[in-house]
Amino acid sequence: MASAKEYGYFIKGNKLALIEKDTALDNDVNSRDYGPDVTNVRFKSPQSSVTKGIELEYVRTPNYTLTTTGTEGTDFHRFIGWGSDGTNLLLFTYGVAAVADLSSLFAADDYIVISGSSRWNGLHQVKSTGGATGILTLKTKCNLKPSTISVAVDFTAKTSTASGYLSGDTAAATMDIEAFKDLSSTIANPYLFINSAVDTANNGIFSVSYPDTSGRIDFINKITIDADGDYTSTEESVLSENADTIDILNIFYEQLSVYEGVEVMEDESFDLDITRGQAKAIVYYLKAMRSEEMQDLEKREYFMALFLKELGRSGSSRKYGPYIAAGHWNMK
Numbered sequence: 380m381a382s383a384k385e386y387g388y389f390i391k392g393n394k395l396a397l398i399e400k401d402t403a404l405d406n407d408v409n410s411r412d413y414g415p416d417v418t419n420v421r422f423k424s425p426q427s428s429v430t431k432g433i434e435l436e437y438v439r440t441p442n443y444t445l446t447t448t449g450t451e452g453t454d455f456h457r458f459i460g461w462g463s464d465g466t467n468l469l470l471f472t473y474g475v476a477a478v479a480d481l482s483s484l485f486a487a488d489d490y491i492v493i494s495g496s497s498r499w500n501g502l503h504q505v506k507s508t509g510g511a512t513g514i515l516t517l518k519t520k521c522n523l524k525p526s527t528i529s530v531a532v533d534f535t536a537k538t539s540t541a542s543g544y545l546s547g548d549t550a551a552a553t554m555d556i557e558a559f560k561d562l563s564s565t566i567a568n569p570y571l572f573i574n575s576a577v578d579t580a581n582n583g584i585f586s587v588s589y590p591d592t593s594g595r596i597d598f599i600n601k602i603t604i605d606a607d608g609d610y611t612s613t614e615e616s617v618l619s620e621n622a623d624t625i626d627i628l629n630i631f632y633e634q635l636s637v638y639e640g641v642e643v644m645e646d647e648s649f650d651l652d653i654t655r656g657q658a659k660a661i662v663y664y665l666k667a668m669r670s671e672e673m674q675d676l677e678k679r680e681y682f683m684a685l686f687l688k689e690l691g692r693s694g695s696s697r698k699y700g701p702y703i704a705a706g707h708w709n710m711k
Contacts, residue, residue, distance in 0.1 A: 443642060459635070461521075462523060463523030467521060469521075470515040470637065473584050479511075479604075490505075490639075493637055494638070496633050513574075514628075515637075525562040526628065532548055533620070534621075548623075571587050583602075585602070
C-alpha cells in the first residue's frame with residue numbers, strides 16, 4: 380500500500396514551487412530531528428518521484444490583456460535568445476541573409492509579452508529598438524557578467540581540417556578576449572552575438588567553443604530564423620578579415636516568442652476579467668473600507684461579512700464533481 384505524501388507550495392514571482400514534507404528521521408546525532416518519537420516537520424524539494432504525476436492548478440491574474448492577432452512580423456515576433464548590456468535585458472534575432480531591422484517593428488516604451496523563456500516570461504517594456512542591429516533593449520534589469528566587449532580581432536575562415544575562428548588583433552585585444560572566456564567558463568554551451576563586423580557573414584549568432592589557445596574563439600554553427608519562422612542551425616562560414624573591430628555579446632540561446640498588442644492596467648479604465656460574484660465582493664469591500672474611514676464600525680463589519688460571504692460563494696462555485704441534492708428519506 381502506498382504511503383501518503385504531504386505537499387506544500389510557495390510562490391516566487393510568477394513561478395510556483397512544489398515542496399514535500401520530509402517525514403524520515405534524521406540519523407545525525409547533531410540534528411534536531413535525531414531520536415525516537417521525533418516528528419520531522421521540515422519541507423524540502425520533492426523527495427521521491429510520483430508514478431502517476433501530480434496535477435497542479437494555479438490561477439494568476441495578470442495586470443495586462445493581450446489583444447494580439449498573432450500575425451508574424453506584425454504583432455508576433457521570434458527571437459533567438461537573450462543577454463545583457465551590463466544593465467538591461469537584451470533580446471537577439473537574426474535573419475538568414477542579414478541582421479533583422481527592428482526599428483519599424485517596435486518603439487520605445489512599448490509593452491511586450493515574452494513566452495518560451497525559462498526565466499523571462501511575462502510583461503516587459505521596450506527601452507530602445509537598436510535599429511538595424513537585431514538587438515531589442517528592454518527596461519528590465521539584467522546585470523549579466525560577462526555581458527559584452529568591443530575588441531579588434533582577426534577572423535580566419537574554416538579549412539578542410541579546422542573550423543573558422545577569431546583571435547585578438549593586438550596583445551591587449553587577446554587579453555580582453557581571454558578575460559571574457561574566463562568569465563564564461565561555467566557556461567556549458569556558449570553562444571555569442573557578433574555585431575559591427577565588416578563582412579556580413581561574420582555577424583550574427585554563433586555557437587562557439589573556447590579552446591586553450593589564448594585570445595581565440597572557435598566557431599561551430601550559425602543560428603538564424605528563416606522566412607518561414609523556423610530556427611535553423613547551419614555550419615559556420617566566416618570570412619577571413621584582419622583588424623576588424625567588433626562587438627561581442629554573450630547570449631543564452633532560447634526560442635523566444637514576443638507579442639505586441641498589450642493593454643497594461645494603469646488606472647480604473649482597465650477592464651478586469653472577473654465574475655459577477657467577484658464584482659459584488661469588491662463592491663462590498665469598498666463599502667467596508669469607506670465605512671471604516673467614516674469610523675462607522677458597525678457598517679464596516681456588516682459589509683466585511685457580506686464581502687467574505689460573497690468571496691466564499693465565488694470560491695465554492697469552482698468545485699469539481701456533481702452536485703447532489705439531499706432530500707428527505709421518504710421523498711420519491
